[in-house]
Amino acid sequence: MAACGKSAIGFLDLDAKWSARLIGLFVNCWISVPSIMLLATGNLSNRDVSLYEAAKIDGAGRWKQFEKLTMPFMLFSTMPVLLGQFIGNFNNFGIFYFLRGGHISMSKKWKFGRMMDTGITYLILTAVAFVFFFPCLWLILASFSKSGTIYSFNGFFPKEYSFASFQKLFTDTTLYNYPRWFFNTLFVAAGSCILGTFLVILTAYTMSRFTFAARKPMMKITMVLGMFPSFMGMIAVYLLMTQFNLINHLWGLILIYAAGAPMGYLTQKGFFDTIPKAIDEAARIDGATNFQVFTRINLPLSKPIIVYTVLTSFTWPWSDFILPKLLLKEKDLYTVAVGLMSLDETEFARFAAGSVFIAVPIVILYFFLVKNMVNGMAQGAVKG
DSSP: OHHHHHHHHTTSSSOHHHHHHHHHHHHHHHHHHHHHHHHHHHHHTTSOHHHHHHHHHTTOOHHHHIIIIIHHHHHHHHHHHHHHHHHHHHTOOHHHHHHHOOOTTOOHHHHHHHHHHHHHHHHHHHHHHHHHHHHHHHHHHHHTBSSOSGGGOBTTBOSSBOSHHHHHHHHOOSSOOHHHHHHHHHHHHHHHHHHHHHHHHHHHHHHHHOOOTTHHHHHHHHHHHHTSOGGGGHHHHHHHHHHTTOTTOHHHHHHHHHHHGGGGTHHHHHHHHHSOHHHHHHHHHTTOOHHHHIIIIIHHHTHHHHHHHHHHHHHHHHHOOHHHHHHOOSGGGOOHHHHHHTSOGGGHHHHHHHHHHTHHHHHHHHHHHGGGGSSHHHHHHHHO
């Protein structure tokens, strides 16, 4: 598939090196923005709507509301997210590895201004939506290529279409056992998600609600360690897994993913910091223990960030390449990412079909959980 990557880069008129960098930058942004949007949705659900209504009555437009209300509200929790995304993109290995081998009494004048504002907003959103949609469209159409190879493409798109690649994906398992790779990936992602979410939430809650001697030094150390690319420690990880006899074991991957998950606790901590500590103090006055405060008060109020953590804890192992490639040597134990990279360059349609199908669990998980991200703090407080 490395040759396929080079062929895809060849469609651009730029030099291959800069083409790879530009495509890698675009893909990094394309992957990072949805997770930021999910977190922003959860945080914005906690806002006081009455403030926006009051600002609207005072004549503040949408941009003014965004500047004076939304941005200050989001700033505290957004900075850790941006820092985390910077660290994540800075440490990214797999992509470059692949590329490289309103007011009621407004006058007509203001109504016209509002129409222009709405039109420009929708125009920008449409352009952004197209940028996100085009790679998905290209991958879906490539999966229906009749020839199966990228070399027969007419520009970006295939010349002829067929369902044969999807049929071969699940029936022709002699050399490329995609169904087995799929269930291996599902097992690793689900196990890492459950264990990793539990550890991240506990770490973030402890750092947010408790004060102890080494709290600030630990936070600084984790931030500094997070700046180093994860693949710098791959040799050490491999030696440790060898000593514990966890090479060619899917549980070894789960333990590594779950153990490293608490390092990214800053986003969750930022959310817990937005929950007033006066609620905890009132509960303790009523005789509640720390465990009861956590389980009966803070957890019901934290549904959006828990859902965000579950989604990110699931999607990272689901799409990771470097760790499974390092620790899994037997072909029957491959995850989908490693398995698809082992396909021959003439099997690009099957590669695209596998990439499309692997998005199905993420979409299902998103639709099952996203409703909890818009409930917000107010509904959690009533239920708690």
